[in-house]
Amino acid sequence: MPADDKLILVVDDEQRVIQFVRMNLELEGYRVSEATNGMDALNKVREELPDLVLLDVMMPDMDGFETLERIREVSTVPVIMLTVKGEEEDRIRGLELGADDYVTKPFSPRELASRIRAVLRRAEMAAPVEKTAIVIDEDLTIDFQRHEVIVRGERVKLRPTEYRLLYHLVNNAGWVMTHEMLLAKVWGHEYREESHLLRLYITYLRQKIEPDPSHPKYILTERGVGYRFVDFRKKP
Numbered sequence: 001m002p003a004d005d006k007l008i009l010v011v012d013d014e015q016r017v018i019q020f021v022r023m024n025l026e027l028e029g030y031r032v033s034e035a036t037n038g039m040d041a042l043n044k045v046r047e048e049l050p051d052l053v054l055l056d057v058m059m060p061d062m063d064g065f066e067t068l069e070r071i072r073e074v075s076t077v078p079v080i081m082l083t084v085k086g087e088e089e090d091r092i093r094g095l096e097l098g099a100d101d102y103v104t105k106p107f108s109p110r111e112l113a114s115r116i117r118a119v120l121r122r123a124e125m126a127a128p129v130e131k132t133a134i135v136i137d138e139d140l141t142i143d144f145q146r147h148e149v150i151v152r153g154e155r156v157k158l159r160p161t162e163y164r165l166l167y168h169l170v171n172n173a174g175w176v177m178t179h180e181m182l183l184a185k186v187w188g189h190e191y192r193e194e195s196h197l198l199r200l201y202i203t204y205l206r207q208k209i210e211p212d213p214s215h216p217k218y219i220l221t222e223r224g225v226g227y228r229f230v231d232f233r234k235k236p
Contacts, residue, residue, distance in 0.1 A: 005031065006029075006030050006031065006051045006052070006120065007030070007031045007032075007033060007048060007049075007050045007051050007052075008025055008030045008031070008032050008033070008050060008051065008052050008053075008054060008116065009032075009033045009034070009035060009041065009044050009045065009048065009050035009052070009053045009054070010022060010025075010032060010033070010034045010035070010054045011034070011035045011036075011037075011038070011040075011041040011053060011054065011055045011056055011059075011064075011067065012034075012036070012054075012056040012059070012082065013036050013037060013056065013058075013059045013060060014056075015036070017056070017082075018034045018036070021054065021112070022034065024109035024112065024113070025112075025113075025116075027109075028113050030116075033048055033050060037059060037060070037061060037062065038059060038061065038062030038063070038064070038066060038067035038070070039061075039062060041053070041055065041067055041071070042067065042070050042071065042074075045071055045074065045075050045077060046074060046075075049077075050077060051077070051078070051120065051123075052077065052078045052079070052080065052116060052119060052120060052123075053071065053077055053078070053079045053080070054080050054082060054103075054112075054116075055067060055068060055071075055079055055080070055081055055082065055099075056081075056082045057081055057082065057083050057084070057090050057094070058084065064081060064082075064094070065093060065094065065097060068081070068094065068097045068098060068099060069097055069098075072097065072098040076160065078100045078119045078120065078122075078123045079098070079099045079100055080099065080100060080101045080102060080103055080115060080116065080119055081094040081099045081101070081102040081103070082102070082103055082104075082105055082107075083102050083103070083104050083105065084104065084105055090102075091104075092200065095197070095200060096200075096204075098159060100119050100122070100123075100160075100161065101115055101118070101119050101187075103115050114190055115190075118187065118188040118190050118191070121188060122160070122161070122164065122186075122187065122188065123160070133145075133150075134170065136170075136218065136230075136232045137232065139151065139152050139211065140209055140218065142166065142170060144163070144167060147160070147163045149166075149208065149209055151208070151209055156208050156209070158208070159204075161186065161187075161201055162201060162204055162205055162208070164185075164186045165182065165186045165198075165201050165202070165205060166205055166209075168182060168185050168186060169182075169219060169227065169228075169229040170229050172229065173229045173230065173231050173232055173233060174228070174229070174230075174231030174233070175228065176222045176225055176226050176227070176228045177226050177227055177228065178225055178226040179195050179198055179225075179226050180192045181226065182198055182226060182227065183195070183197070183198055186198075186201075202219060202227060205219060206218075206219055217230065218230050
């Protein structure tokens with residue numbers, strides 16, 4: 001994906017980190033804006049409408065998690081969290097709050113550029129929608145155009161990554177999709193080894209659509225292989 005005219009907002013309280021990231025992103029052809037605290041970041045998101053936000057976790061006053069929560073109240077802009085190496089809890093918490101990805105510090109310019117390209121590509125991917133709503137059964141209807149599901153009459157919003165994952169599962173209903181296949185289709189080929197991401201988002205989806213997430217009836221696990229969405233097109 002060409003970087004032409006993409007605006008990246010870099011949020012970090014360390015100026016040397018901002019300058020390092022700015023220099024490398026500008027070499028890649030991106031425009032760069034910067035913020036040194038959460039409140040400044042929120043204002044920049046509203047005023048500048050960046051294409052992607054790089055958000056550090058460890059910031060004084062309003063940390064990256066609170067900043068992310070506030071961003072998600074007003075924007076669906078893709079967010080990549082910058083976390084300290086080895087802090088898995090931080091990565092999981094960021095994803096749960098709506099981050100699109102994370103990069104661990106210290107990181108190389110090549111790794112950062114690769115992650116940014118992958119997230120921007122996912123954000124621009126528009127899966128074709130053949131019809132607005134698909135009725136799975138009397139309890140579940142999926143509206144891909146609105147990115148939401150109707151569970152027992154209640155509308156439930158899907159996050160963009162949840163939407164992409166559910167789209168691929170439903171459009172291959174009855175067929176087993178391997179871990180590698182789903183990771184490549186939903187996150188990109190760079191993520192084929194990141195199986196924890198897939199497990200996490202399968203859990204999110206089950207919590208939203210399954211009557212009993214611990215005993216799923218829609219998204220079935222094929223142990224050691226992948227996942228299969230129940231074949232709702234079969235006639236009883």
